[in-house]
Amino acid sequence: MARPIREDDLIASISDALQFISYYHPADFVTSLAAAYDREESPAARDAIGQILTNSRMAAIGHRPMCQDTGIANLFFRIGINARIESARPLQEIADEAVRRAWLTESNPLRATVVSDPLFSRKNTGDNTPAMVHVEIVSGDTVSVHVAAKGGGSENKARFTVLNPSDSVTDWVLRTVEGLGAGWCPPGLIGLGVGGSADKAMAMAKEALLDPIDMPALRARGPASKLEEMRLDLFERINALGIGAQGLGGLTTVLDVKIRTFPVHAASQPVGLIPQCAADRHVAFTLDGSGPASFTPPDISLWPRELATGAAQGRRVDLDTLSAQEVASWKAGETLLLTGRLLTGRDAAHLRLTTMLDAGEPLPVDLKDRAIYYVGPVDAVGDEAIGPAGPTTANRMDKFLEPILSRTGLRVMVGKAERGPEAMETIARHGCAYLIAVGGAAYLVSKAIRSARVLAFHDLGMEAIHEFTVENMPVTVAVDAGGASIHRTGPLRWRRPAPA
Structure with a gap:
């Protein structure tokens, strides 16, 4: 008879796994990203990958x-x-208890992101519950769990379609990936689920992302099946699009393409696509009743120690003396080092600000000639000014740009990924600029933050308006005051002919 698996062992194992993956990349991801850094020819993309690797080692x-x-x-x-x-x-209750324990760990508190009501109040649960639970009953007497943490930037870029059986899955994937932009924080992975039903295809796409990275070995030995041939072809064609790290243009957009399939109705071809960002976080364990799982960290020697980045060569900017003339002198693609007071604000804060403007109410902060950083930071521990504080996807704030820029005098925005066409026109019309920090380098970015305090909307938690004092925070000009965008010019420069 199988040994019983204690509830406490299962909870402790899941909780420990979630803590473990919050700061350890899988070894195969580190190795693959380091190889991409070595072969990258685009200076901007190479710098971004270097920052991601440096951040990973620091974490x-x-x-x-x-x-x-x-x-x-x-x-x-x-x-x-x-x-x-x-x-x-x-x-579900067992899983939620494990998540609660992991997220509220005092030595490494994780950011509570989940809201309880998706339609109306959208109130934060405070402990990141509930978990997304998937269950399969298999043969045997053990319990295996693959634990992953999926960020919103890449999750928001999940796509689904039902093709005709005669349509090309490859063509749809290429069109879709090219249209995703950089909000999913490449370089990462693409997971595909083909067949089954709508729900099955999406579940397969997500589970495919958990498979080991084996693209280097596949490229070295060549494909041994039609499915491997398709994976290799998609890998080459996606990278040939020139999107590159953070969408800046470069040789590597994906480190691997994973595909899972399932039998399907003769009239259907459902396809799920889910990207995995540079924060590739997952680990698996099996319990047999002998106790909780333990996890072995990757050898620190996997990470390159010395990585050349161009951040130290950037133009120094005093955020406390911003002017229209100075902002107009910045050019798309230029590196800046920000020092001074930097406001923060994301979706919820922008919604409140615009609602107050519409109602004629005074704002709790003065935005004139200020810079705002689209970020929801992790709480500080120890002597930290703030916890990891990387950028969120900027185009979610596009709809707020016109009222904010025209009625407050805000001068600069900092986030990640591209802005939409109308947003770029608005930025140029008001003589403002949009800057990007590297998504996937949150712990590294936080080291440039010397102090932090909440100024307004305390009830929004991580979405409250903070004021950071930063010193030499590295950013890249993504959209300059003339409307030029590095997310347009970079990929165009590095786009290559698709492999024959």
Whole structure:
């Protein structure tokens, strides 16, 4: 008879796994990203990859999150039909208790991101519950769990379609990836689920991202099946698009393409596509009743120690003396080093600000000639000014740009990824600028923040308006006051003919 698996062992194992993946990349991701850094020819993309690798090593050593978006917990259970879990609680409750314990760990608190009501109040649950639970009953008497944390930037770029059986999946994937922009924080992975039903295809796409990275080996030996041939072809064609790290233009957009398939109705071809960002976080364990799981960190020697970045060569900018004339002198693609007072604000804060403007109410902060950073930071621990504080996807704030810029005098925005066409026109019309920090380098970015305080909207938690004091915070001019965009010119420069 199988040994019973204690509820506490299952909870502790999941909780420890979620903490573990918050600061450790999988070894195969580190190795693949380091190889991409070595072969990258685009200076901007190489610098971005260098920052991501530096951040990853710092997070591994410091045991702090590699990304401020510590994600939603995705738990994939494979429960043996003969396994015995000593618990009277539903599996969802067990999973949620594990997530709660992980997110509220005092030595490394994770950012609470989940809101309870998706339609109306959208109130933060405060502990990142509930988890997204997937269960498969299999043979055997053990319980295996693959634990992943999925950030919103890449999750928001998930796509689904139902093609005709005669349509090309490859063509649809290429069109879709090219249209995703950089909000999913490449370089990363693309997971595909083909077949089954709508829900099955999407579940397969997400699970595919958990498979080991084996593209270097596949390229070296050549494909041994049509599916491997398709993976290799998509890998080459996606990278030939020239999107590059952070959408800046470069040789590497994806490190691997994963595909899972399932039998399907003769009239259908459902396809799910889910990208995985540079914060690739997952680990698996199996319990057999002998106790909780333990996790072995990757060898720190996997990370390159010395990485050349261009941040130290940037133009120094005093945020406390911003002027229209200075902002007009910045050019798309230029590196800046920001020093001074930097406001923060994301979706919820922007909604409140514009609502107050419409109602004729005074704003709680003066935005004139200021810079605002689209960020929801992790809480500080110890002597930190703030926890990991990387940028969020900027185009979610596009709809707020016109009222904010025209009625407050805001001068500069900082985020990640591209802005939409109308947003770029608005930025240029008001003589403003949009800058980007590297998504996936949150812990590294936080080291440039010397102090932090909440100025307004305390009830919004991580979405409250903070004021950071920063010193030499590296950013790139993404959209300058003339409307030029590095996210347009960079990929065009590095786009290559598709492989024959």
